[in-house]
Structures are given as structure tokens and as C-alpha cells.
Amino acid sequence: MTSYRGAPPPEDPPARAFLRAFFPPLDTAGLRFRGGWSGLPIFAIMTLVYPLSLQQANWVELSSHFTNIAIVGLLAGTLLGNSRLRPSRAAALAAVLGSIAVLLFTVFAVPEGTFRERAVALGVDVNTWLTQVLAGEAARGQTVFTLFLGASSWATGYIGAFALARSRRVWESIVVNGACLVVNVSLALTPLLLDLVVFSLCALVLMVRLHIVTLQERWEARNIQPTGEMDWRVLRGGLTWTTVLVIMALVSPRVGAAEVLGTAFDTFEAPYQRVEAEWQRFFAGVSGPSRLRGVSFADAIRLGQSPNLGEATVMTVDAAQGRFWRVIAYDFYTGQGWRSTEVDRTADVAVEETRLREPFEATFNILDSGSGNRLYAANEPLAATVPVQFLVGSDRTFSSGVRAVESRHAAGSYTVLSLVSVADKGSLRRASAPIPESVRRSYLQIPSTLPQRVRDLAREVTASATNAYDKAEAIEGFLRTNYRYAPVVRPPPPNRDPVDFFLFDLKEDFCEYFASSMVMMLREVGVPARLIEGFTSGTFDPVSGQYIVKQVNAHAWVEAYFPGYGWIEFEPTPSETPFVRIEAPAEESDPAAGGEDGSLETDPDAAERDLRIAELEALFAEASGASGAGAAPAPLVDPAPLVSLLILLLLAAVAFVARFEWRFRRHSPVEAAWGKTQLLAAYVGHPSRSSETTYEFADALAVIVPEAREPIRTIADARVRERYAAAGADDGLREAAEDAWWRVAKELLVLLPQRVLRAVVRLIPR
Known part of the structure; x- marks a missing residue:
């Protein structure tokens, strides 16, 4: 019989070769886990803390399956870590397996419907989310965020297990799990400190266990036979120090952030707020609460969140009369909240030529700088006694707010020069000039998801109005008469527009609901409007002659645009006194007294007023350190954070050298x-x-x-x-x-x- 012992083995078919490349044989006898299999339960507990914490935070309705996803990820990481796959192939395979696991567990977590119906519903939700995000609107569904949390649960289990099995490193697991857990604990309103304690204990115990394994390997390599109690003695010492460290962390007094670190954070505040605004837009339907305390004026807000205001004094204001002190203007309604798209910074703003406005000075003494670098001002800010930057849009005509170049200026005392409107009702009724395109583009925006009945209600309320001012007054009166103010904020249900929810279901709530409803109703009837947030005038103190402004004075109101007169304030919330405007005398109410469009009528006091404004601007420019109209723009980047960073690096280098020599x-x-x-x-x-x-x-x-x-x-x-x-x-x-x-x-x-x-x-x- 012919022998073929020297013949090469037959080649595998291409499909089988491909599968063997991604699924090589696994030597089950050689399965290992760094720290021994006794370390696996410790790592499993540490890994499961994060998905269990997500369930307690209750961000989404479907959260019970996150634990199962993390367990499967842990097993996959252990198996792939023990395989002979290259890290790049293992990562690709893990991504595929993770996607399948997250999708399947999410589909099975839905309580009702067949598997096909639930899978189709998931696909429809994802497609709807993409459509809303690409359109610049708020995505209300929770499905994509549920998938995101599931993917993070998979990642925490897989990455740590793979690192321990393949490279025998524990820090990948601690860093990934710890970062995810800290973010969840920081943002959740539910107290989750115990989760951090359990995670810290498990992480420290796991590190002690791995240290014992490392010692055992060294002893074995050097042929050293330790006593039988050595492992227990090392573990006992590690557990003792672990307990001491955790107790010290719990009882140690909290130390406030250093000014150097606070200054360094200011550099990243603007990009961080932009990222936060986009994040809130992407996942506007998430029902999990925020840990918002006190007063915070971010570039984006979500309606239905309670700010939990207290009696702490924010500032005192020295002014001739009490006014609303604005901080920020919001122009873009996402369908779940507001965001400001005017984030470009400039040293000056091209103020539109408007009539019937007077200069107004107010000095602010800040006691609680919850607004960050933002400055307070009345109506339309013009200049300040500290170096400032105006937040503007592409046209650089209207500012959404004013920021101090350096954070220390926003936390002290400063004076702001503003232009406040003194226009009468008759003049505003005659403001019929064409609306600038830049204003129409930004301040008539309405999301496609706004329910039709909100639009119909706006038209019904303003049916008898013949001009923009009467429309604004009609909507303001409608809200003040038919709705009640309530200090307790109630969030809208998932997939509900907050304005629609307030107008037709709640009918009583916080000022943000009133202001948002008026802005959207005004836009529907063709009146440009925006949402303003800041503080009311506060309480006048006759002893000091100043206005005392507290956290409870935080407020939201409306500004509507009238050609030739600029932004005019309105108050739709019934708990506050409406803005008072006089009726013009009969001869001044006649449109023939001015231009035919009524936008820029002859103003006999205009020349004198403009001269006084110019003089005040020059004084403010001198006080802020500028050199007049031709001054160079304020630097967009504060050098202080860079200096702070260099100092921190220098201190770190000194500490490293000292530790090295020690x-x-x-x-x-x-x-x-x-x-x-x-x-x-x-x-x-x-x-x-x-x-x-x-x-x-x-x-x-x-x-x-x-x-x-x-x-x-x-x-x-x-x-x-x-x-x-x-x-x-x-x-x-x-x-x-x-x-x-x-x-x-x-x-x-x-x-x-x-x-x-x-x-x-x-x-x-x-």
C-alpha cells in the first residue's frame, strides 16, 4: 500500500480559514485570570457596580438588562484574553459581539410585543433619533441612550477582563470602570456614594490580590519558598490599609477647588458647555434628573428641571431703579429645552440704531458667582468697567450675553452701561419696518416637532390683533390670566413637547414654562422673540440704597423684537409685575408725525442722548483699560490658565524628582x-x-x-x-x-x- 506520510495536510476552505482566524482553538486547560480564579469574583463585583449604579440612577425605563450585558462582556473578555488572537482582531470581534449582545438584550428587555415587533420598533426609534439630530432638533426618544448605556456596560466588563487575562494589568479595568461610575454618580440625583465605596474597596482588594500573585511569581523565579501564612499576612495587611484609606476618604474634610484649578477650568468652560448642549440635544428624552443646585446659566437648558433655589444672596445692585438683570439669551428651541447659538466672542458689538432708548448704569457687587464669567446687565448691555467679550452670532449685531475676559472680574464688583427701552405702546404698534434677515433666521425658528395645537392656539389668541405689539400683549395677557405660577417644577413625560404639555395639561408651573410658551407662540404669529434668563430686581434695602438679589429671584422672561426699537421685554408669568409702558399722546400716536413705516421717526432728543451715550462709553472704555474705539480686541484666550498649567507641571516634576531621590x-x-x-x-x-x-x-x-x-x-x-x-x-x-x-x-x-x-x-x- 502506498504511503503518503510526507504529503502536506489539505488546506482549509476559505470560509473555515476565515473563521479559524477569528475563532482560533482555545486551550481550556490553560485558561488563566490574573490574580487566580479567586480574583475573578472580586473583579466581577467591581465590574457589576457600574450597571447596578445605572439602574439606581434610573436614567431610562429599560435598565435591568445592563447587568446581564456586563456579565457577558466580562466572559467575552476573559475568553478572548486567553485566545491567540492579535489585539486588533480581538477588538474587532469584541465590537461585533458587543453590538449583537447590546441589541439582543435591549430588544428582549422590552416588555410587550413579539421579537419581530420589538426589533422593528427599535429600528424605527433609531431612525427617528438620527432624523431629529441631523435636523438640529432635540431627540426625545430614550432608545439610543439605552443602547449607549448598554454599550458602556459591555465595555466596562470586556476591557477589564481582557486586560487581566491577556496583559495581566489591572489599571485598565480600574480606570475604565471608575471613570464611568464617577460620571454616573456625579450626574445622578439619587445618592450613590455607597457604590463608590464598594467599587473602591473591590479595586483596592483586587490590587492587593494581584500584588500577592506578583510576589509569588518572584519567589518562584528565585526559588524562594515562603511560609504558608505569607499570603494571608500580605492580604490581611492590604485589607487593613484598604479599610483605613476608605474611612479616611469618607471622614476627611472637603477642600474647595484651588483658584489655580478654577482659572484653568475657565479655559475649557466654553467648549465644555457646547459639548454639554449638544449632549442634551442628542438625549433630550432622558428622564433621569440632574444634580442642579442653586443658579447656573449654561449655554443650554432643558425644561422641567428644578433649580432648587435657596435664600442665599447672589449680589447687591446699586442702580437708579430696579430692573430685570439679564445673564443670557436663548434663541434655539430644541423641542425639549433651549440653547444659545450665539457663542462667538468679540470685544465690541455693532449696536443697531434704535430710538427711544436711554442709557442706564448699574453697579453689581457679586457675592455668589454662580454665573461663571458672565456679567449681569439690564436689557441691552453696551459697555462695562472691566474688560469684556460680547457673545454674538454671525451678524455680530445682537449679543446673547457679556462675559468678563478674566473670571476674577466677574466675581468682584463692576458697573455695566446698558440701553433700556422707554418706548410707548403707540410707537411700538407703529413699528412695521421689515425685519432684518438675520433676526428672522435666528428668532423665528420653530422645530418641526411642535404640536399643531400649539400653533392653532397662538393664532386663536392673536386673531383680533393687527400689529406685532398687540399680538405680544394678547399672548402675554392670555398666559397671565389663564395659567398659574407654581414654584415646583414638573418635567414633561417622555416624548412630550414641554410647551404643549404646559399649555394643555399642566396649566401651572415655573417661569421657564411661561416664557417658553410665549416665545413659541410669538414666533408662530411672525413676531421674533427669545428667552431671557437672569434675576428680577430683588428687594430694595432703604438703608444701603441697594437692591438685594437672592437665588429665589432667579427668573425667565421674554424679549420680542420690534424694528427700529430693538428688543422689548415682556413678562408672561403672573407672579411678577408686568412691564409698564405708557400710552402715547394722541398727536404722537399719529403715524404721520414720523416716517411712514413708523420705525425711525424724528426724535428731538436723539442728538443729545447719543452724545451722552458716547461720553459714557468713553468713560467705561477708559475704566476697563481700553484705549477707545480703536482699541485692539480683548484677547480671546486668558494666559492665566496656561501659566497655571505650567506651574502644576513644574510642581509635578519637583514631586517626581523628590520621590525618585527619596x-x-x-x-x-x-x-x-x-x-x-x-x-x-x-x-x-x-x-x-x-x-x-x-x-x-x-x-x-x-x-x-x-x-x-x-x-x-x-x-x-x-x-x-x-x-x-x-x-x-x-x-x-x-x-x-x-x-x-x-x-x-x-x-x-x-x-x-x-x-x-x-x-x-x-x-x-x-
């Missing part, structure tokens, strides 16, 4: 020089091996840094003489070793950035 404080000069050389070489990626002699390591290191060959050899000679010569190293050799160490350190430190760069590159999937 490790060798009890060594002789020669042994210290040799130990520092070994440690720094390990930092740059060239650690010594236990089997190497002194000269072998010195020769190997000299190949890596040939420029330091001579000083490395000097240190090696000194160490050999120190350890093995009867007389030891003499003083001259010790001094030579110390001098040589600094030369070696200089060459090795050059390689440190390269090591960091290589580490970053290895983290990038290939």
Missing part, C-alpha cells in the same frame, strides 16, 4: 547611583533582568545609549568595587560614580518622550 536615601553613593541608573533605564523601556551581572547590564545599556558608555562603565566599576573588593570603593571612585550618574541621567531622559510616544501608539488599534 527611594535611595538609605543607599551608599555608589549603590544609589547604580539603583537610579537601573530605575531610570526601566522608565525608558530598558529594565534590567535578574540574571544579568553588573557588567552585562552596563554593556547592554551602553548599546542603547552609546553616548553614555563611559559614565555607565564608571558606575559599574564603582559598584563592583563597592560590593566585592575588601576595601570597598574609595572616596574618589564614589565621587566619580555620582558625577557619572548625572551624565547618564541626561542621556536617558532624552529617551523618555520616545517611550511615552511608543506607549500611546500601542494603544491605537491596528
Whole structure:
């Protein structure tokens, strides 16, 4: 019989070869988990804290399946970590498996309907979410956010298990799980401190367990047989210190953020708020509450969130009369809340020529700077006694707010010059000039999701009005008469428009509901409008002659645009007194007295008023440090955060050097020089091996840094003489070793950035 023992084995079909590439044989006998299988339960508890915390936060209705997703991710990470797959292929396979697991568990979590019906509903929800997001509107559904939380649960389980099984590193797991948990605990209103305590305990115990395993491996490599109680003694010591650290963290007094860190955060405040605004728009349907306390004026708000205002004094205001102190204007209604799209910063603003406005000065003494860098002002801010930046849109005509260039200016005392309207009702009724295109584009925006009955109600209320002012007055009166103010804020149900919910269901609530309803109704009937947030005038103190403004005075109101007169304030909330405007005398109410459109009639006091405004602007410019109209724009970036960052880096470098030197404080000069050389070489990626002699390591290191060959050899000679010569190293050799160490350190430190760069590159999937 013919023998074919030398023939090559038959090749696998392409499909099978592809499957074997992604699913190689798994040696079940060699399954391992860093820390031993006794460490797996500790890691499992640490991993499950995050999905359980998500369930307690109650962000979405479907959250019970997050734990199952995390468990499957943990198992997948352990199996793939023990496989022979390359990390890039393992990551690709994990992404596919994770997507399937998240989708399946989410579909099965839906309580009603067949599997096909639930899967189709999920696809429709995702498509609707994409449509709303791409249209710039608020996405109300919870499905995509549920998928996102499921994916994060998978990631926390998989990444940590894979790292422990493959590379035997625990920090990937602690960092990923810890970051997700801290974000959830920080944002959730439900107290979740216990979750952080449990996670910290598990993480520290797991680190102790891994340290024991590392010691066991070292002992085994050096043929050391520890006593049977050694493991328990190390574990007991680790548990003791773990408990002490957790208790200290709980009972230690809280330390306020340093001013340096606060200043550094100001640099990232604007981009952070933009990201936060987009995030709220993407997931506007999430019902989880916010941990909002006090007063905070962000670039985006969501209706239905209670600010939990207290009696704390925010500021005192020195002004001729009490007015509403504005902070920010919102122009874009998302269908769930508001955001300001006017975020460009400029040193000055091209104020539109308007009539019947008077200059108004107010000095603000800030006691609680909850508004960040934003300044308070009356109606239309014009200038300030501190360097400022106006937040404007693309046309740079109207500002949504004013910011101090430096945060310290917003937290002290400053004076703001504003233009306030003194227009009478008759003049506003005659304001029939064409509305500028920039105003129409920004302040007549209505989302496609606004229910039709809101539009119909706006037309019904203004049916008898013949001009923009009468329409605004009709809507203002309608809201003040038919709805009641309530200090308790109630959020709208999922997938409900807040304005529609307030007008037809609630019929009583907070000022934001009133103002939002009036703005949307005005826009529906063709009147440009925007939402304003700030404070009411507060309480006048006759002793000091100032207005005392507290947190409870936080308020939202409306500004409507009238051509030739600018932004006019309205108050739809019945708990506040409406703005008072006089009826014009009969002869002034006649349109023939001015231009035919009534927008810019002859104003006999205009020249004198403009001259006074120009003089005040010059005084304010001088007070703020500017050089007049031709002054260079204020810098858009405050250099203080950069200086603060450099100081922090310098302090970190000093701490690193001190810690480095402290490790060798009890060594002789020669042994210290040799130990520092070994440690720094390990930092740059060239650690010594236990089997190497002194000269072998010195020769190997000299190949890596040939420029330091001579000083490395000097240190090696000194160490050999120190350890093995009867007389030891003499003083001259010790001094030579110390001098040589600094030369070696200089060459090795050059390689440190390269090591960091290589580490970053290895983290990038290939």
C-alpha cells in the first residue's frame, strides 16, 4: 500500500480559514485570570457596580438588562484574553459581539410585543433619533441612550477582563470602570456614594490580590519558598490599609477647588458647555434628573428641571431703579429645552440704531458667582468697567450675553452701561419696518416637532390683533390670566413637547414654562422673540440704597423684537409685575408725525442722548483699560490658565524628582547611583533582568545609549568595587560614580518622550 506520510495536510476552505482566524482553538486547560480564579469574583463585583449604579440612577425605563450585558462582556473578555488572537482582531470581534449582545438584550428587555415587533420598533426609534439630530432638533426618544448605556456596560466588563487575562494589568479595568461610575454618580440625583465605596474597596482588594500573585511569581523565579501564612499576612495587611484609606476618604474634610484649578477650568468652560448642549440635544428624552443646585446659566437648558433655589444672596445692585438683570439669551428651541447659538466672542458689538432708548448704569457687587464669567446687565448691555467679550452670532449685531475676559472680574464688583427701552405702546404698534434677515433666521425658528395645537392656539389668541405689539400683549395677557405660577417644577413625560404639555395639561408651573410658551407662540404669529434668563430686581434695602438679589429671584422672561426699537421685554408669568409702558399722546400716536413705516421717526432728543451715550462709553472704555474705539480686541484666550498649567507641571516634576531621590536615601553613593541608573533605564523601556551581572547590564545599556558608555562603565566599576573588593570603593571612585550618574541621567531622559510616544501608539488599534 502506498504511503503518503510526507504529503502536506489539505488546506482549509476559505470560509473555515476565515473563521479559524477569528475563532482560533482555545486551550481550556490553560485558561488563566490574573490574580487566580479567586480574583475573578472580586473583579466581577467591581465590574457589576457600574450597571447596578445605572439602574439606581434610573436614567431610562429599560435598565435591568445592563447587568446581564456586563456579565457577558466580562466572559467575552476573559475568553478572548486567553485566545491567540492579535489585539486588533480581538477588538474587532469584541465590537461585533458587543453590538449583537447590546441589541439582543435591549430588544428582549422590552416588555410587550413579539421579537419581530420589538426589533422593528427599535429600528424605527433609531431612525427617528438620527432624523431629529441631523435636523438640529432635540431627540426625545430614550432608545439610543439605552443602547449607549448598554454599550458602556459591555465595555466596562470586556476591557477589564481582557486586560487581566491577556496583559495581566489591572489599571485598565480600574480606570475604565471608575471613570464611568464617577460620571454616573456625579450626574445622578439619587445618592450613590455607597457604590463608590464598594467599587473602591473591590479595586483596592483586587490590587492587593494581584500584588500577592506578583510576589509569588518572584519567589518562584528565585526559588524562594515562603511560609504558608505569607499570603494571608500580605492580604490581611492590604485589607487593613484598604479599610483605613476608605474611612479616611469618607471622614476627611472637603477642600474647595484651588483658584489655580478654577482659572484653568475657565479655559475649557466654553467648549465644555457646547459639548454639554449638544449632549442634551442628542438625549433630550432622558428622564433621569440632574444634580442642579442653586443658579447656573449654561449655554443650554432643558425644561422641567428644578433649580432648587435657596435664600442665599447672589449680589447687591446699586442702580437708579430696579430692573430685570439679564445673564443670557436663548434663541434655539430644541423641542425639549433651549440653547444659545450665539457663542462667538468679540470685544465690541455693532449696536443697531434704535430710538427711544436711554442709557442706564448699574453697579453689581457679586457675592455668589454662580454665573461663571458672565456679567449681569439690564436689557441691552453696551459697555462695562472691566474688560469684556460680547457673545454674538454671525451678524455680530445682537449679543446673547457679556462675559468678563478674566473670571476674577466677574466675581468682584463692576458697573455695566446698558440701553433700556422707554418706548410707548403707540410707537411700538407703529413699528412695521421689515425685519432684518438675520433676526428672522435666528428668532423665528420653530422645530418641526411642535404640536399643531400649539400653533392653532397662538393664532386663536392673536386673531383680533393687527400689529406685532398687540399680538405680544394678547399672548402675554392670555398666559397671565389663564395659567398659574407654581414654584415646583414638573418635567414633561417622555416624548412630550414641554410647551404643549404646559399649555394643555399642566396649566401651572415655573417661569421657564411661561416664557417658553410665549416665545413659541410669538414666533408662530411672525413676531421674533427669545428667552431671557437672569434675576428680577430683588428687594430694595432703604438703608444701603441697594437692591438685594437672592437665588429665589432667579427668573425667565421674554424679549420680542420690534424694528427700529430693538428688543422689548415682556413678562408672561403672573407672579411678577408686568412691564409698564405708557400710552402715547394722541398727536404722537399719529403715524404721520414720523416716517411712514413708523420705525425711525424724528426724535428731538436723539442728538443729545447719543452724545451722552458716547461720553459714557468713553468713560467705561477708559475704566476697563481700553484705549477707545480703536482699541485692539480683548484677547480671546486668558494666559492665566496656561501659566497655571505650567506651574502644576513644574510642581509635578519637583514631586517626581523628590520621590525618585527619596527611594535611595538609605543607599551608599555608589549603590544609589547604580539603583537610579537601573530605575531610570526601566522608565525608558530598558529594565534590567535578574540574571544579568553588573557588567552585562552596563554593556547592554551602553548599546542603547552609546553616548553614555563611559559614565555607565564608571558606575559599574564603582559598584563592583563597592560590593566585592575588601576595601570597598574609595572616596574618589564614589565621587566619580555620582558625577557619572548625572551624565547618564541626561542621556536617558532624552529617551523618555520616545517611550511615552511608543506607549500611546500601542494603544491605537491596528
